[in-house]
Each structure stands twice: as C-alpha cells, then as structure tokens.
Amino acid sequence: MKSRRKERGAVAVEMAIVLPLLLLILLGIIEFGRVYNVQVSLTQAAREGARHAAIHYNDASLDVEGTALGAAPTLAGLGVTVADNASGCPSSSDVQVSTNVTLPSLTGFLDAGFFGAPGIFPLTLTGVGVMRCGG
Template sequence: MIKPQKERGAVAVEMAIVLPLLLMLLIGIIEFGRVFNVQISLSQAAREGARHAAVHFNDDDLDVDAAALGAAPSLNELPVTVDDNADECALGADVRVTATVALDSLTGLFDAELLGMPVIFPMELTGVGVMRCGG
C-alpha cells in the first residue's frame, strides 16, 4: 500500500517527539533503581556496623567501619563515610552507626537544571543503625 504524499515522514516526526520522552523515562527508572539500591545498602551497612559494635564493644581492635562496609560490597566504589559512637558503648547503652554518601548521577543527565526542574544530584543518602550494647 502506498501512502499519500502528505503523510510521508509522519512516522519520523512522531518518533522524534516520542523518543526523547521515552529515553528520559527509561533513564529516570535506571537512576531511581540505583538510588534505591544504594539506600538499601547504606541501611544494611549501618545496621551491620551497629550489630558488630554492640557485640564486640569490649574488644580492643573494634573496627566498625570495616564491619559496616564489608556488609555492603556494592558500596565499595562509592565515597562512603561511617560515623559511630562505639567508644561510648557500655552494657545497656545504645550504639549508633551512620553511613553517608553523596551519590552522583549515573548518567549525568540529572546533574544540571533541565527544563526548569531542580538539580537532583549529587544526592545525600544516609543509613542509620542503632542497637543495644551487649544486648
């Protein structure tokens, strides 16, 4: 079937309009998935660091950072900082471990203002774990 002359190129124009929107949606889904994964890993790392500090608070060589980051290998390439109050840990007290990262965009698309939307990245993510010492 031969299309009339006035309809030629309509598919190309429609594709040029729809493709950028679909790509933005796909990239947004990928970025959201990555942020969600890093957030879950940070929470797991903080929780594991708190558990390690709560169980081993009497040890001389207590290394909360290594225990926390060892529990979340997906964070190895990221600049994660781990803060804790394990030196104040005593029976019945709580130990608090906080894992923080400034996450950059995977694609770079959301690092700049786009179509009037605010800049999203770098995004500050935090995971917190609290456990009872010796408990």
C-alpha cells in the first residue's frame, strides 16, 4: 500500500507534461488543414475564372472575378482579390487569372510574436489558372 501512495500524483504530473504538447500538435493540424483547404479553393477559383474567361472572352459583360469567387464559396469573407488579363484576349493566346488572400491564424498560436518568436501568420496564399482563349 505504501508504494501506491508514492505513485499517486505521477499520472497528474505526466498529464501536465504531455497535454500541452498534444494540444499544440492538435492546433497545428487544425491550422495546416485550414491553410490547405484555402489553397485548394484559391487554385480552383482561379482555374474556374480562367475557364470562364477562355470561353467567354468575346462577351462584353465578362465577369471573371464574380465567376472565380462564385466557384469557391468557402473563401467568402476572407477578402480574396482576383486579377486577370482577360480583356482583349485574342484567340490562341493565354488568359491568366490569379487569386490572392492574406490568411490570418485561426487559433492565434502561430501568429507573429507568440512564444516570443516570429510566426508564420498572416500567410499570403495565391492560386493561378491559365487557359487558352477560344479553347
């Protein structure tokens, strides 16, 4: 019985050592998943905008930005900017659409200055789509 009393607080000490590390790993996984999702969505939005511009390059009411942002509803509210060279796109030349966003940290743990070290957030992400005008 005496040996059990000596080990009684060992689990609490081990948990106090391991739990912060596990939480940090969990938050890192959450941040990585979010960044990956936004990057894939930016690329898909740029590709869809380029496809729309390549098909409808002769239309007077060409709305590349609206098409690109409409193709990625998960990016709503992030302040995505869309740039393109679709105006005056002659047949057999390329149209390029790029989407950009400055992504803040979701959890705040990887922000600049946290833990006294430079952080990786805010992170600037870019998606690019290129297609031939007139297909």
